[in-house]
Amino acid sequence: MSDTRDGAPEDAAVDGGHDPASSTHTVRLELVDEPGQLLAALQPIANNGGNLLSIYHERGNKTPRGRIPVEVDFEATAERFEAIVEALREDGITVMQAGTERYAEEITLLLFGHLIDTDLSDTLSRIEASASTSVADVSLAAPQGTEESSSARLRLEARSGESAAAIAAVRDIAEEKDLRVVAPLAGVDA
Amino acid sequence: MRLAVIGAGAVGRSVVELADEYGHEVVAVADSSSAVVADAETGSGVDAEVVVTRKAEAGVVGDDDPEDALAADYDALVEATPTTLGDAEPGFSHVRTALERDRHAVLANKGPVAERYGDLQALVADNAGGVRFEATVGGAIPAVSTVEDIEPGHVTAVRGVLNGTANFILTRMAAEGLDYEHVLAEAQDLGVAEADPSFDVDGTDAALKCVILANVLSFGAADDPADAREFTLADADVEGIRDIPGSTLRLAAEDGRTVRLIGEATGETVRVAPRLVHENGTLAVSGTQNIVQIETSHAGRLNISGRGAGGPETASAVLGDVGRLG
Numbered sequence: 354m355s356d357t358r359d360g361a362p363e364d365a366a367v368d369g370g371h372d373p374a375s376s377t378h379t380v381r382l383e384l385v386d387e388p389g390q391l392l393a394a395l396q397p398i399a400n401n402g403g404n405l406l407s408i409y410h411e412r413g414n415k416t417p418r419g420r421i422p423v424e425v426d427f428e429a430t431a432e433r434f435e436a437i438v439e440a441l442r443e444d445g446i447t448v449m450q451a452g453t454e455r456y457a458e459e460i461t462l463l464l465f466g467h468l469i470d471t472d473l474s475d476t477l478s479r480i481e482a483s484a485s486t487s488v489a490d491v492s493l494a495a496p497q498g499t500e501e502s503s504s505a506r507l508r509l510e511a512r513s514g515e516s517a518a519a520i521a522a523v524r525d526i527a528e529e530k531d532l533r534v535v536a537p538l539a540g541v542d543a
Numbered sequence: 544m545r546l547a548v549i550g551a552g553a554v555g556r557s558v559v560e561l562a563d564e565y566g567h568e569v570v571a572v573a574d575s576s577s578a579v580v581a582d583a584e585t586g587s588g589v590d591a592e593v594v595v596t597r598k599a600e601a602g603v604v605g606d607d608d609p610e611d612a613l614a615a616d617y618d619a620l621v622e623a624t625p626t627t628l629g630d631a632e633p634g635f636s637h638v639r640t641a642l643e644r645d646r647h648a649v650l651a652n653k654g655p656v657a658e659r660y661g662d663l664q665a666l667v668a669d670n671a672g673g674v675r676f677e678a679t680v681g682g683a684i685p686a687v688s689t690v691e692d693i694e695p696g697h698v699t700a701v702r703g704v705l706n707g708t709a710n711f712i713l714t715r716m717a718a719e720g721l722d723y724e725h726v727l728a729e730a731q732d733l734g735v736a737e738a739d740p741s742f743d744v745d746g747t748d749a750a751l752k753c754v755i756l757a758n759v760l761s762f763g764a765a766d767d768p769a770d771a772r773e774f775t776l777a778d779a780d781v782e783g784i785r786d787i788p789g790s791t792l793r794l795a796a797e798d799g800r801t802v803r804l805i806g807e808a809t810g811e812t813v814r815v816a817p818r819l820v821h822e823n824g825t826l827a828v829s830g831t832q833n834i835v836q837i838e839t840s841h842a843g844r845l846n847i848s849g850r851g852a853g854g855p856e857t858a859s860a861v862l863g864d865v866g867r868l869g
Contacts, residue, residue: 492798494793
């Protein structure tokens with residue numbers, strides 16, 4: 354999706370029309386199929402000065418995880434756009450694509466071992482800190498309490514072409530903490 | 544062809560029983576302590592039924608010495624003794640004996656092809672007989688011959704589920720929400736897992752099969768065998784399924800996925816590890832089934848699934864090899 358759909362701009366910063374500093378942005382979100390989710394996703398856009406243009410809500414077209422893809426177009430300055438994407442993420446909304454920055458590759462993997470004793474939140478923030486990865490979703494199962502082995506399912510978003518690097522980064526962190534990784538088969542639609 | 548069958552476990556016995564149906568004659572059978580050898584002068588042959596019954600009842604196959612079977616007048620030797628690692632003995636010497644007599648050898652024993660592929664190829668180059676080993680990878684599944692038909696130089700990777708015991712355990716854990724120890728005990732009761740399941744659940748068996756495939760790819764693609772990279776078990780990166788908690792499989796299932804012990808071989812790497820696959824995907828075969836997925840340069844992806852173990856299944860791969868050598 355291009356952020357210059359209003360015509361070929363002479364200057365990338367001045368292509369919006371209404372406000373000389375604004376331009377049109379598209380964010381692609383994945384929403385949980387629950388009432389109020391769409392409104393919750395639009396609020397951070399409005400609250401941070403985004404001017405909503407259109408919403409494409411693909412209600413009948415769920416992702417394999419049962420989420421609903423939504424595409425939102427809005428006008429905002431570059432600075433406000435950054436703040437909007439940040440606010441969306443802070444609210445726990447899955448941003449699949451923001452402007453030209455595209456988290457094209459989604460990776461689901463499992464971790465097991467002493468996840469809680471080895472500080473799961475530290476594990477996750479270190480995965481986040483690795484250059485190309487964002488942690489979109491975490492599910493934890495610790496049926497035996499914190500003493501025994503537990504499991505987590507992580508959904509990561511990596512930039513295009515960087516899935517292998519993202520998995521390698523997770524492996525390094527896991528190895529250090531004596532955790533095991535069940536990685537997906539890379540490049541295989543298994 | 545006249546066959547000498549060395550090893551009288553499930554596979555060896557099935558080869559003895561089925562050989563006639565495939566148009567071959569068994570002239571000698573040996574286990575670790577005894578042998579029976581046909582005598583051309585007296586016209587006494589090897590009676591499959593007698594051999595199998597005697598093995599079951601008395602623990603021996605006949606009154607002869609195992610050495611006599613190796614020296615018998617056969618066209619192809621079937622090596623079906625248990626897989627051994629390292630020097631792959633005594634299987635390797637059995638095959639060497641056959642090749643040095645300019646006879647063929649067909650292996651069901653993974654040791655010589657996983658641990659000493661280079662030595663074996665050198666023996667083949669120096670002698671008249673051939674070596675085949677379809678039964679060492681994926682039981683009844685024609686993995687090696689399919690790779691050879693496509694030509695190893697046009698195969699970029701081979702992967703799959705190559706251990707029925709590990710697959711049975713993962714399948715049951717996911718289906719019943721049970722933990723590893725519980726399912727292992729069940730598998731042992733059913734005879735799917737051995738008393739010491741290490742070889743299967745630690746990934747060693749799957750790794751040996753992938754090492755064999757890596758050797759087929761590497762040697763098959765090289766113009767000169769001297770340039771080919773030889774793989775052994777030590778070159779494989781292996782993780783098993785022993786520690787996987789039931790909760791891991793539950794989390795996978797919530798997401799429409801499951802875990803399978805997947806082996807992957809290319810001409811450069813060998814890796815075995817539990818991997819996340821789609822629950823209804825091609826690689827998520829159930830129970831003791833195996834699957835081999837071949838990635839090709841010009842023909843896309845091929846999948847062959849089937850029974851990866853069992854006496855008659857593996858014997859059919861052995862007898863198919865005998866047919867190719869004939």
